[in-house]
Amino acid sequence: MMQESGTETKSNGSAIQNGSSSGNHLLECGGLREGRSNGETPAVDVGAADLAHVQQQQQALQVARQLLLQQQQQQQVSGLKSPKRNDKQPALQVPVSVAMMTPQVITPQQMQQILQQQVLSPQQLQVLLQQQQALMLQQQQLQEFYKKQQEQLQLQLLQQQHAGKQPKEQQQVATQQLAFQQQLLQMQQLQQQHLLSLQRQGLLTIQPGQPALPLQPLTQGMIPAELQQLWKEVTSAHTPEEATGNNHSSLDLTTTCVSSSAPSKTSLIMNPHASTNGQLSVHTPKRESLPNEEHPHSHPLYGHGVCKWPGCEAVCEDFQSFLKHLNSEHALDDRSTAQCRVQMQVVQQLELQLAKDKERLQAMMTHLHVKSTEPKTAPQPLNLVSSVTLSKSASEASPQSLPHTPTTPTAPITPVTQGPSVITTTSMHTVGPIRRRYSDKYNVPISSDIAQNQEFYKNAEVRPPFTYASLIRQAILESPEKQLTLNEIYNWFTRMFAYFRRNAATWKNAVRHNLSLHKCFVRVENVKGAVWTVDEVEFQKRRPQKISGNPSLIKNMQSSHAYCTPLNAALQASMAENSIPLYTTASMGNPSLGTLASAMREELNGAMEHTNSNESDSSPGRSPLQAAHPVHVKEEPLDPEEAEGPLSLVTTANHSPDFDQDRDYEDEPVNEDME
DNA sequence: AGGAGAGTAAACACCT
DNA sequence: AAGGTGTTTACTCTCC
Numbered sequence: 001m002m003q004e005s006g007t008e009t010k011s012n013g014s015a016i017q018n019g020s021s022s023g024n025h026l027l028e029c030g031g032l033r034e035g036r037s038n039g040e041t042p043a044v045d046v047g048a049a050d051l052a053h054v055q056q057q058q059q060a061l062q063v064a065r066q067l068l069l070q071q072q073q074q075q076q077v078s079g080l081k082s083p084k085r086n087d088k089q090p091a092l093q094v095p096v097s098v099a100m101m102t103p104q105v106i107t108p109q110q111m112q113q114i115l116q117q118q119v120l121s122p123q124q125l126q127v128l129l130q131q132q133q134a135l136m137l138q139q140q141q142l143q144e145f146y147k148k149q150q151e152q153l154q155l156q157l158l159q160q161q162h163a164g165k166q167p168k169e170q171q172q173v174a175t176q177q178l179a180f181q182q183q184l185l186q187m188q189q190l191q192q193q194h195l196l197s198l199q200r201q202g203l204l205t206i207q208p209g210q211p212a213l214p215l216q217p218l219t220q221g222m223i224p225a226e227l228q229q230l231w232k233e234v235t236s237a238h239t240p241e242e243a244t245g246n247n248h249s250s251l252d253l254t255t256t257c258v259s260s261s262a263p264s265k266t267s268l269i270m271n272p273h274a275s276t277n278g279q280l281s282v283h284t285p286k287r288e289s290l291p292n293e294e295h296p297h298s299h300p301l302y303g304h305g306v307c308k309w310p311g312c313e314a315v316c317e318d319f320q321s322f323l324k325h326l327n328s329e330h331a332l333d334d335r336s337t338a339q340c341r342v343q344m345q346v347v348q349q350l351e352l353q354l355a356k357d358k359e360r361l362q363a364m365m366t367h368l369h370v371k372s373t374e375p376k377t378a379p380q381p382l383n384l385v386s387s388v389t390l391s392k393s394a395s396e397a398s399p400q401s402l403p404h405t406p407t408t409p410t411a412p413i414t415p416v417t418q419g420p421s422v423i424t425t426t427s428m429h430t431v432g433p434i435r436r437r438y439s440d441k442y443n444v445p446i447s448s449d450i451a452q453n454q455e456f457y458k459n460a461e462v463r464p465p466f467t468y469a470s471l472i473r474q475a476i477l478e479s480p481e482k483q484l485t486l487n488e489i490y491n492w493f494t495r496m497f498a499y500f501r502r503n504a505a506t507w508k509n510a511v512r513h514n515l516s517l518h519k520c521f522v523r524v525e526n527v528k529g530a531v532w533t534v535d536e537v538e539f540q541k542r543r544p545q546k547i548s549g550n551p552s553l554i555k556n557m558q559s560s561h562a563y564c565t566p567l568n569a570a571l572q573a574s575m576a577e578n579s580i581p582l583y584t585t586a587s588m589g590n591p592s593l594g595t596l597a598s599a600m601r602e603e604l605n606g607a608m609e610h611t612n613s614n615e616s617d618s619s620p621g622r623s624p625l626q627a628a629h630p631v632h633v634k635e636e637p638l639d640p641e642e643a644e645g646p647l648s649l650v651t652t653a654n655h656s657p658d659f660d661q662d663r664d665y666e667d668e669p670v671n672e673d674m675e
Numbered sequence: 676a677g678g679a680g681a682g683t684a685a686a687c688a689c690c691t
Numbered sequence: 692a693a694g695g696t697g698t699t700t701a702c703t704c705t706c707c
Contacts (some may be wrong), residue, residue, distance in 0.1 A: 467680085467681065468681080469681085485696095486696060487696090506682090506684085507682095507683095509683075509684070509685085510681095510683065510684095512696070512698085513682085513684095513697095513698085513699090514681090514682090515697080515698095516697060516698050516699075517698090523697080529690095529696090530696080677707100678706100678707085679705100679706090680704100680705085680707105681703100681704085681705085682704080683701100683703080683704100684701085684703100685700085685701085685702105686698100686699085686700080686701100687697100687698080687699080687700100688696100688697085688698080688699100689695100689696080689698100690694100690695085690696075690697100691693100691695080691696095
């Protein structure tokens with residue numbers, strides 16, 4: 001999608017350039033342009049001073065227009081300097097003529113970008129759309145009015161040419177256009193407000209030192225401002241500086257907008273790289289400014305005296321120190337941007353999953369003809385958090401798809417070669433089957449874990465971090481008679497774990513295999529048939545399973561139970577298998593999601609310090625996840641090959657090929673996507 | 676490097 | 692005959 005915008009960009013860019021020299025666009029352009037182009041023809045035999053005056057105005061207009069174009073071109077050029085901005089910048093550049101003719105509050109491409117970059121709630125989207133529509137409507141009206149004015153002006157010009165000078169009429173026109181100018185100003189203000197609100201909502205991000213995406217249209221839709229300037233030229237004596245000043249002011253409108261919400265450069269978390277890809281501009285200038293305006297000292301990234309930037313948790317005495325910290329520690333760099341990108345992926349993934357789960361729930365309810373969330377055995381989203389699966393299956397199911405998932409085709413090609421601690425999907429991804437499992441023999445009481453996080457496992461497609469043997473044993477032990485048929489074991493698996501509702505052929509085979517393989521499972525002939533029981537002695541005899549892998553994980557698990565609930569392991573496993581970068585702040589979007597994200601983030605990062613997690617202040621309701629404690633997570637340097645460009649808004653979620661939960665649980669003929 | 680545990684795949688036999 | 696159940700083998704991966 002970014003690519004689309006990218007191409008648009010190009011075309012737009014060229015359009016601009018052409019537009020400045022050729023008349024193509026001018027011709028399409030409506031009144032003003034026509035006025036100019038037309039004006040040149042009849043102007044020949046105009047001897048009248050006022051007519052010359054009008055011509056002067058038009059020339060001035062042209063000059064101003066060129067100025068504007070130059071500015072735009074300069075922007076482009078400067079944009080080229082920092083490769084990051086290429087994509088976006090041009091995408092936003094709309095030929096002046098186009099800008100005049102079409103409502104350009106925010107271009108569709110921009111909207112698309114926004115939508116891609118930010119995961120918005122439907123409500124937010126709706127509001128946005130409404131605002132957008134309203135603005136567009138207004139702009140259209142203004143444009144119509146503008147056209148009329150231009151026609152009138154032209155008409156009057158012609159009249160003047162024929163009938164001679166009529167200062168009064170000119171005055172009249174001037175007055176009319178003044179009024180029009182005011183409307184344009186209003187329009188601009190509206191746009192500003194709109195943009196500002198967008199910013200506040202976190203929908204737009206403005207990069208420091210450059211006109212950001214959202215502002216572009218303003219700049220370009222600057223025709224009104226241009227007119228203002230011209231009008232000043234026309235109606236009153238003014239110096240060229242003023243003209244340029246005006247130009248500036250028009251631009252300032254945008255920059256003002258920016259600066260108002262993003263006081264400090266560093267506060268803009270946006271990454272240059274991001275825009276490179278034209279993919280991401282997450283993060284939150286708005287969040288920085290907003291708190292000050294509305295809730296002084298409340299900040300999504302700040303809570304309980306701790307910086308809640310993913311993986312940070314630096315203690316900040318007060319809000320001011322937090323701001324300092326934010327600006328210094330989380331400035332624009334690869335790490336921050338990568339974190340943002342990852343965060344966005346997480347959110348995307350979660351939302352995608354949420355959508356799927358909702359759909360599934362709907363289907364279930366429809367199927368069962370129930371209205372309430374009733375299903376017993378069937379998984380139901382109990383709450384936002386638990387209903388959000390981690391789509392582990394996505395990755396685990398199709399390992400081969402992973403390598404390319406994170407880096408979508410649209411993803412930037414600029415890999416993050418640095419940023420040691422940047423966690424990316426790829427860095428977490430483990431190819432092939434996950435063999436790190438542990439039984440309840442080691443620090444992790446499977447029974448308590450399962451009981452504790454039952455709902456989570458039921459709803460999240462997270463592979464339980466236990467071996468098949470442990471799970472089978474658990475299933476059997478949970479049964480009243482400590483014995484189960486194979487089918488009952490199957491049922492237990494599917495009932496207890498969302499994960500085992502997929503790829504049935506695979507795991508069922510594994511279950512059978514384990515039952516047969518391990519001596520601890522004893523087959524007993526029963527009246528009904530054969531049932532399986534557990535020989536505890538044999539089970540305990542089994543060679544101790546080591547928790548391998550991440551040393552920190554081991555350390556955590558061994559050293560502190562408190563910090564290492566099975567859930568953590570589950571999460572970690574799922575994250576690893578999922579290639580889901582659970583690396584987030586609670587600041588984005590849905591609080592519940594944020595909570596989940598926050599909790600997961602801790603899983604990944606907070607481990608080290610894992611003092612006390614206070615990330616959940618913004619989150620209502622706790623979930624199993626929240627009970628989770630930080631676990632150390634592998635932080636490996638990015639593989640340059642796999643690493644995505646910073647902040648590339650990857651659409652991994654959309655790519656998870658097998659993340660189709662609507663599949664038949666039982667018959668998964670294929671493992672093509674599985675491990 | 677090699678052993679062991681674990682997961683996966685598959686072939687095969689038996690039973691219902 | 693088809694499908695479920697159970698056994699076994701082979702292979703791979705990961706960890707020690």
